Amino acid sequence: MANFGDRQNEIYLAGLGGQVPAYPMSYDELERRAELAMSPGTWSYVAGGAGDERTQRANREAFDHWGLVPRMLRATTERDQSVELFGHRLPTPLLMSPIGVIGICTQDGHGDLATARAAAATGVPMIASTLTEDPMEVVAAEQGETPGFFQLYCPTDPEVAQSLVGRAEDAGYRAIVVTLDTWVTGWRPRDLSTANFPQLRGRCLANYFSDPVFRSRLAAPPDEDPGSAILAWAQMFGRPLGWDDLAWLRSLTDLPVVLKGICHPDDARRAVDEGVDGIYVSTHGGRQANGGIAAIDCLPAVREAVPDTTVLLDSGVRSGSDVVKALALGADAVGVGRPYAFGAALGGTDGIVHVLRNILAEADLLMAVDGYPTVPDLGPEAMRRL
Ligand SMILES: Cc1cc2nc3c(=O)[nH]c(=O)nc-3n(C[C@H](O)[C@H](O)[C@H](O)COP(=O)(O)O)c2cc1C
Ligand SMILES: O=C(O)C(=O)c1ccccc1
16 A cells, blocks of 8 residues: 555545545544434444543544644655554554444444455454454454454453453454453443443344353353343453453463553553553543543653553544644554544445545645654654644
8 A cells, every 4th residue: 555645636636527525525524424324322322422521522622732843855755654563564553443333333234344344445453342243253354464453341251251362362363452441331421311222232242142151151042032141241241450450361362462541651651561562542532431631641651651562542533633643642553433433334344444544645645744754753853732
C-alpha cells in the first residue's frame, strides 16, 4: 500500500467527473448519517457513554489542546506510515479498537466479519472483541494477511478464561489485549433509557456458546436453554482483576499480553515490571467512567514511564490529525472505535474501509505537508501544548 493520500487524489479525480463520494467525507456528517441509519437503541448503545458523557467529550476536545509544528524544506514524495508492532510490520499505525456487539450495526448482523474483511482490505488490524456474534475462529479466518489481536473480557471462571485465550492463540491472533476497565459495565443513562441490554446480550455470546469449557458449566446446551446460558454468562462475565492476577494471566499464553485501560504512569510502570508486553492507554471512549481526564492527556506521562514498551492509545480519535498527534505524543499505534462502527452501519465492509482510508489519507497528507514523512519523525518536539 503506497501513500494513503492517493485516496484523496482518487476522490478529486472522481469529483472532476462530477461524482460525489458514496460515503461522508467529514466525521460530523458520518455521525449524522449513521444516526439516521441505526435504530434508536443501536444509536444510543454505540454513540453513548457514561454519565452525562463529559469524559467522552473530553476525549475529543483534548486533541484541540495540542498542535503540530510545521517543518519546511524537508518535503518528499517518499512517505511511509508503517510501524512495527509485536514483531509485525504493519502498513499503517491505525488499529480498529474492539467493539462488542458490532453485529447490531450492520444490515446482515455479521459486523465482526465486516470488520475482519476491512482489516484484510486495508492492513489495519482488528482487535476482535470477546463479545461477538460469530466465534473468534470464524472472525480470524476473514482477516486475510492482516494480523489480528484478541481482546479478552476475563471471566470469573479461570478455566473459561484459559480456554478463550488458548482458542485465540490456536486461531492465529497475535496478541491478547486484556481490558481492565469493564469487569462491570458503567453507568450509562442512554442504555438504561432504551432498555437495550437484554437485546445486546442475546447477540454477542458466540465465543462463550461455542466454548467447550463454558458449555461444560451448563446443565443444557445454549440452543436448548438459551435463558440459562445467558444467565450463566452474566454471572461469570467480568473478573475484577488485581495485581495478583497478572502472573496467572501472563501464564495463559506465550503471545504478547497488552493491558487496555491503563492511564496512570505508575500503573504502566508496575505492569511492565511484572512482565506485560504492551500498555493500551484508553478511557474506553468515555463509556465506562464519567468525570475523568482525556486519554490523550494521559499518554505523555505513560510514554515517559515505560520508554521501551509498546504503547497504544484510543478514545476520541476522529481524524488523521488526531492520529498524528497521538503518535507524536508517544503512541506506537492508535485505535479508532465509534467511527468505524458508523462506517459499518452505512456500508458494512465498504463503509469501514472508507472510514479507515479517509483517516489514513488525512494523516498521510498532514505528515507530507508538515515535514514529518515517516512515523519515527514524529516525536514530542513536533507538538506544542496550546
Ligand atoms: C459500541 C462499543 C462497544 C465496545 N465494546 C468493547 C469491547 O467489547 N471491548 C473493549 O475492550 N472495548 C470496547 N469498546 C471500547 C473501544 O474498544 C474503544 O476503547 C473506544 O471505542 C475508543 O473510543 P472512541 O469510540 O472515541 O474511538 C467499545 C466501544 C464501543 C463504542
Ligand atoms: O459497550 C461496551 O463498551 C462494552 O465493552 C460492553 C460490555 C458489556 C456488554 C456489552 C458491551
